[in-house]
Amino acid sequence: MTTTSRSIPQLGRRAFLRATAAGGAATFLAATRPGTILAAARPGAAAGAPAPAQDAPSGSFRMATWIGYIDVSDEMTYPSLDRFRDETGIEVDYQEVVEGNEEFFASDLRGPLEAGLETGWDVCVLTDWMVQRLSVLGWLESIDTSAMTSYPANLEDSYRTRAWDPENTIAAPWQSGMTGLGYDAAVTGELSSVGELFSDRWAGRLTWLSELNESAGMAAIYNGDDPSTLDQAGFDAALATLTAALDAGIPRRIAGNSYIEDMTTGDVVVAMAWSGDVLGLLVPDQRPDQDFRFTLPVEGGMLFTDNMVIPRGAQNKAAAERFIDWYYIPANAAQVEAYVNYVCPVKGAGEEIRKIDPALAENVLIFPTEEMRARSYDFVSVEPDVRAAWEAAFAETIGL
Amino acid sequence: MFAWLRRHPSATAYLLLAPGILYLALFYVWPTVGMFLVSLETGTIQTGYTQSWNFGVYPQVLGEYWGDFLNSILYGGAATLATFAIGFPLAWFVAFRGGRYKTLLLFLIIAPFFTSFILRTISWKIILADNGFLLGTLKDLGLLPDETRILATPVAVIAGITYNFLPFMTLPLYVALEKIPPSVLEAAQDLYADPLSRLRRVTLPLAMPGVIAGSLLTFIPAVGDFVNAELLGNPRTTMIGNVIQARFLKVSDYPTGAALAFILMAAILTGVLVYARLAGTEELYGARAG
Known part of the structure; x- marks a missing residue:
């Protein structure tokens, strides 16, 4: 049991719903004290030593995101993250702690970043407008795309014209919806x-x-x-x-x-x-x-578009960038997409998703029609x- | 050192108090002063906040959020009365009829409070769900119209606060009642006091220290509570605690949040002082005459 996503007693999204029943306990806690429930067994020191930039990324990194944003198996593991670990040797400490942009900003980002400290997160999934705010404040690391093969090569064209991110180095879209x-x-x-x-x-x-x-x-x-x-x-x-x-x-x-x-x-x-x-x-x-x-x-x-961003001072930026590039391989994005039913920002994911389930490729919530986009x-x-x-x-x- | 202390006996008291004073200065006075200064700042999260001694923020936020203050006082007050109504008979029973089960009964009162405050409140959502165990059953029996709901109403918020703060009322009441010598009650009986006048003229006056302590212990945190309103209320039942929490954690508007927190503190302090004046400080501190 070496996978972080397995070894942490995290709740998958369905288990999460069952566990909280009628409640919203965890989401409430996530809003007030991120990580209280879901990150109960938070591993130490941003999980591993900072990776030396010149070597292949290794170790692990911490990702803060929203509930229902990744594939979950019946055994409450994250298959795509397990595959990422198997292929790269990098473990992902994946935490569904973002309940709202403002809440997450106030609870996890503003304090440390304003004080010049690191946030403890290597990747945060946040909405466009919050990304712009963080970018203006100078609180984001630039994504180094020079060695990447999939990102931004496979980024859908509609995301390439975002005025606030012309080089696609500020934010890599995770899902739109x-x-x-x-x-x-x-x-x-x-x-x-x-x-x-x-x-x-x-x-x-x-x-x-x-x-x-x-x-x-x-x-x-x-x-x-x-x-x-x-x-x-x-x-x-x-x-x-x-x-x-x-x-x-x-x-x-x-x-x-x-x-x-x-x-x-x-x-x-x-x-x-x-x-x-x-x-x-x-x-x-x-x-x-x-x-x-x-x-x-x-x-x-x-x-809306929620994006992967790397907050300033991230402990394992190289591993985070490796993950971003890995996610932009169409087959990998398709595996996530087949489960989460949001709009996929990765070119070629449609063909890959057809291999998983042809019906999904026709799902207008994943691949909206032009009329819906309008x-x-x-x-x-x-x-x-x-x-x-x-x-x-x-x-x-x-x-x- | 010791010789010096012997020459200055009063210094010993201050020396013993020093750790406590230092603790309060560091973790109470210092943050309070800091918070007061924050309340007078202006700016936004993007531009940063600068000190501008903006005292105008106080009347401004009071004008904007008086409804939430009112909600807090109403819900906190109603919950305090409700905890008394439930807690007094409970404490009376344990004190006078508990016998050898007193400890067990007291434990049962406290037992639910070993679990998290949030989870206990969430449980109310399950119990009071529109078609849940309670309302669903009553609706099925035709005792309630289909559209009846308790959740997302002030009643649910007050009920939640009442439940969550019940021990804070019950335990001081128990302590006060338990101290009443049975001989006093017997004497009242011998003097032909019926049960009601015995309660009104003997038990209740002697239990006043508990009543006062219990109501303060319940009312003060209840007024500042935000969990019950957040989970059991609706957008129009927000209490001032919700606004303070949101201003700090959602809107990043620290001056408003800090000003509201100060107004709340001042209001509670004033209320407590008036209450103490009316009720008498001896009773507030639990002392009893003769």
Whole structure:
């Protein structure tokens, strides 16, 4: 038992859901004290000595990411990480401790990075806007792509034009996904409109996401605005929409991933949901009387990309870079993708996934159609001080 | 050294107090002063925070978050009353009817609290789920309408706080009740006091130190609690603890968080002082006349 992903008593995502039952205990703890549950047996000293840059990367590295973002076997191991270890000799201390970007920033990144210390993480999976913030602050290591064979060679073209990362050395996309309607069709019937998220039909049985991009973005779509070009007036209107629904008692909770547990128990039947969660986490464990579905609303939904970044001072940067390059081999990405059901940023993964299960290659949540892409919006990128003001206003709107 | 101490006996007391004072200075006074200074800073996470002696933050946050303060005081107060309503009969029973099972009964009161606070609160989510064991059964029996729910309401938050802080009320009450000599109660009985007047005019006044200690031990942490509101409440039942937690850990808006924490501290301190003045400090400290 040498694999870190085996030897640590981590919970796989289904075990996680079972273990927390109706709770959200672990996600709550992850939000308040990352690693309390999932990283109970955190190995010492960023797991191993720093790798000398000139040699082949070795040792192990620590990766902080979100729940439901990797393949999990029935034995609660991570097959792709085991294969990575077998092929490279590098172990991954994989921790599902990110419940929200802001929470993770506040709990794990800001303190040490501001003090010039290392964070204890070698790879963090964070959303575009948070990556931009970290990049502006100078808190990220540049990804050394010079010796890489797969990254960025196999990066999908749509990610090559990101203005804040023209060389693709700041952030390597891990997954993209859509934010839309997650619902239990057995209770609600077929749903297709973003208006369901603001409808008193589901008052008290509906959740929103605690991320600004998601909740304000969906409210903007509901208002008929384009979230990717949202201005101050549009943002204010989106907050007004959220406030009105909150005053009417429509959302039961505003949370991160923990909406999954609320849907599992049946307390929540409509959720502002992330595409992969519904098929990857909810459907496999649904009861016979439940019928979980995900729909990108006809009016549109939000598009997000979560990226692998290397925080400043990472102990084993070389191993982290080796992993990034390894993930960008299409067959490896396909193995993850076949399980997680998010949008894959790796070219050629479609062909590889067809070999695993031809039906998956037709799954529009993994490979969205052009029409779906057209109504999936990025959230507008604004100046950092505007972003900070929006974050504060959003928090106040949702009562925090 | 010892000779010097013999010449200055009062210095011995200060020397013995020194470790405690040093500890408090390092881990309480210093961070408190630091936090106060943070509350007066302005800036953002990107630009950094600079000291600007912005005292205006206090009225500003009080104006913005008075609703959350109100929630905290209401939920904390209601939970304190509820813990008293449950804890007093419980403590009375253990003290006067517990007999040789007293220790076991006390252990049973405390036993659930050997598990994590979070897990205990999560359990309430399972118990109170809309179609869970409790509500599901009552709905199936036709005793409740289908749309009834307790979770994500103020009732659930108060119930959670009540449960989580019950021992803080029960144990001081038990200690106070246990001290009451049975002869006093017998004397009351001999003087024709019925059970109700015995409770009202003898037991309760003698248990006052426990009542006061218990209510302070419950109310103070309950007002600052955020776990119950986070897990059992809805977006409109946030308590001030939730806002402070979010400002520090989600929004990275430290001045607001620090200012709110100070206002909360001041409010509790004032409340406790008023309470102590009304109730009498002797009882607060557990001393009893004659």
